[in-house]
Amino acid sequence: MNRVENAIEYRRLRSPQDHGGRLVDPPLSTVSQLLSASRAVDRKKELELSDRSIATLSATARLHVLRAAIEYTSRYRDVDVSPLDSKASIVMTGHQPELYHPGVWYKNFVLDHLARTHHAIAINLLIDNDTMRQPAIRVPTGTLDSPTLESVAFDQMQEEMPYEERRLVDPKLFGSFAKRVCATLSPYIGQPLVNQLWPEAIAASQANQSLGSLISQARHQLEAAWGLKTLELPLSHVCDSDTFRWFTATILGGLPQFQRIYNDSLFEYRRVNRVRSRSHPVPPLVQDGEWFEAPFWLWSSSDPRRRRLFARTVRDGIEISDLETDRHHLSIFPNGPNEAAIDQLQRLRDQGVKLRSRALLTTMFARIFLCDLFIHGIGGAKYDQLTDAIVQRFFGFAAPEFLTVTATAKLPIQHREVSDLDIREIELKLRELRFNPQRYLASAREAVSLVNAKSRLIGMKPDYEQRVDRHLQFAQLNDAMQPLVDNERERLQRERAYLVRQRRVAKLLGSREYSLCLFPEKTLRPLLLDILGNNYKLDGH
Template sequence: MNSGTPSIDPLAYHRLRAPQQDGEALVELSRPTISLTPAARQQQQRVNWQLDLDRIACVSRAREAALQLARRHTGSYRDLPELPDDPAAPWLMSGHQPTLFHPGVWLKNFGLSRMGTLARGVAVNLVVDNDLAAASGLRLPLADSGTWRSETVLWEQPTEPIPFEEKPVVDGELFRSFGERVARAIHPLTKEPLIDSLWPVAVERHLAGEPLGRCLAAARHVLEGELGLRTLELPLGELFDLPEVVAWTAAVLEQLDELHRVYNRGLSQFRRTHRIRSRAHPVPDLDRDESWLESPFWVWQRSMPRRRPLWLRMSGNGFALSDRHGWQVEGSQLREMLLDLRGQTRIRPRALMTTLFCRTVLADLFIHGIGGAKYDQLTDAIMLEFLRIEPPAYLTMTATVRLRGREPWRRAEQLALRRQELRDLVYNPQRHLTDSQLASEACRNLLDEKSALLSQRDQLAARHWGIGRVNEKLQPYVAERREALIEMLEDLRRNLREDQLLGSRELSLALFPSQELPDKLLDLGKKVDKLSITYR
């Protein structure tokens, strides 16, 4: 291995859990300390990989092209942030699908901007627009006759999911009225929600002809600029059409046979470590059909944007690419084939390949949420065995911010305690007797009988039956407490359902107060200041 013996076991079990309490954040490096000094970054990049592609040249060219794309894309809808003049400045990256995600996901962008400032580097958020646009609206709590229920406010009628990159705004009228309808629905909980600031920009981008994902992402990014965040946005689809990135994709696919073996073996080890039985989690194995190999990339046609696995067949004469559903091309030079396909055919990475590329080519440090961090243990294993390099560190960052401060876990604890007390009334009713009940001769006789049975060490079956009979005779004494507990449990269940709805950490950032949530995330984002990172 180029970097020597690895200092980490990438597939060792590591528990990551979202904070339970409102306003708490998880900010954790994958290693105790890391260095982002120029010397450390240069040393990392000088360690070559097992690809037929010079790593230093690939990193330099890809970063230059990606930076130009990010500047051009960001500048199409907002002013550019101030960027460092040094072309060797460190890159900090994060990424997510272009949705109106929950505050815990949004915190990554606040941390990203903060770290970009600390490192005097380039902070880039990857817009993961190769994922499927499955949602057709936002779920939110809706007041209904004194109770609360979950309701979806639509920006379009549900349709078959297609990649965000291709997804148009289908119903312009419904889309334009979405912000007003959400604000009206959430008004009992939030008087000035962020949707009021977000949606005019989304509508503006829609009128400019942008697809759905770009409308949503631009709305959020414009707001981030107004809040003082200094980041660029980089659309994944356009990124993987850059010639400098196509060269990397071709180099990976040329070694698909080895990647196939490493990928599936890493998945098997990951499932054993995490005791996962499903063959579909965290992602499915790559398949094989005689000489055809399934790759960790997607393919679809612009004219028919149904995402399918990209398959590859290698022979002495060259390469064949297929989706195994009627589309197939052949050629002798894979890189030229991929370059020629751009425009009408989309070839995009799956999740593990996305972060593999970002962390080994573009980013000096990548910021994950919990899900990405868990799956990137597998990416680390692929880096070690396929690329033969030691994986760079990453940061895991998320928060729990609840609307109205509801904390379902507290109510769940109360519910568990009351259930235990109800059970205790059956098996230990003597613990719940009042002083006046204990003064009763009949009650004392039953307690004496139970005490004698408990001290008995033989005839266990008779002992067990006798204790049950005494407990049953004591039930009338605790009947009133039982009725009260049953009523309390019903109230707790109802309140827990409301807490789970109103206090869900998954509620969209668009539903939160326009001043309160950004202030909270700006404050939580400063937690990156305390990380053990050397920048200079």
């Protein structure tokens, strides 16, 4: 493979701070160029993985994902398949199947907009290889002066496992979720979207599906009611495709080299972005004796704990293992995968053994094999700079560009906005009272002599020996004036305490991280549907 170095550069990406703010980088006006550039990359994909070119594998993968997405989406909502063209451009985004905040949801609306504008096919990947940690959302409640956060659960806690494996445990708790959210939120908001969303989730729960699927299907049906025409597909379906197995076998066959490129690129990313954390954006891949860690997860239907995957070379191929209990042989060699290895991976899946990509490889596979343009949020956009470097250095060509998209929506709860600067101004005034109290003194008779004495000191030009004495006189005069500014100091201290409380209120009520299901439709729908940002009026803000 032709290795071309590609330096990682620092990119500053920040979420919009104000309600209604959007980030789209690069601008939507450049998407036609991005799609054209992606097709140019396609022409460079004649690189072969064993006896298959990436271009051929990509064509097979795109057809598979299109058919699978139509079949999956058709299970719970109508899909108009007539205009779908297997040769059309595919635009994609993806996220965990959860009750995420509107900034994440905005990607789906941009996805639909781009598909309509560029006659493309829109597919949202449900990243079900990640784990569900907390089956609950945080909901603000209380009063405007003293708000608090409560955790409202939609299911009982369970052992942490991937979304793909997580099933609903407590249907009664799930069924009452919307009612409990509304009761908790009622001091602030009367008709949150959860009332529209949750009946569909309850209906979906009658089938034996993952908990994440119940939530994502309800959200996707709401999108359909709002006019969006996108397809959805769990990542697990993608990972069970033959093309993904070729991709997996290619990386496992060249794992020592891939691991070196992966780690070198990671350390370069951390250096450029001044990241000190050993786990951000991802931990390095490790070597344990002859075992090399690969960027995949391994688990089974009988043991759905997500474990790291390791591989080592043996005489007749490689062994893969979690270094605990699972160990499997594959006929994979350094010169690339073969049909026997692909069949072996299929048989492992038939036995309930699941190999799933980790974060970087998920979007790497999607961008190389599945789509012409991928839409990231800010977090994904940052770590995919690392993906770009790995693709360039391992496969020998540049990955297609991606779009970075997010928006900020805040709950329509009236509160005073307080910044750190507001509090800093009060603190500066308090400091002035201590060291320049004369600036706050009225023309009280007892203050005149003190102010005049300090004015004379200020006007002096002391020599070196007089400076210490002058400093002591300043301190004595400032101390003498303190009782005269006690009232002003107490007023400023009260104001500071009030602002500190209001800042806490503003931070809690003004967060952009609240779940989409807490918002009223009249606040959220116009913001999300107005992709270009021209007609949106701040509703309730």
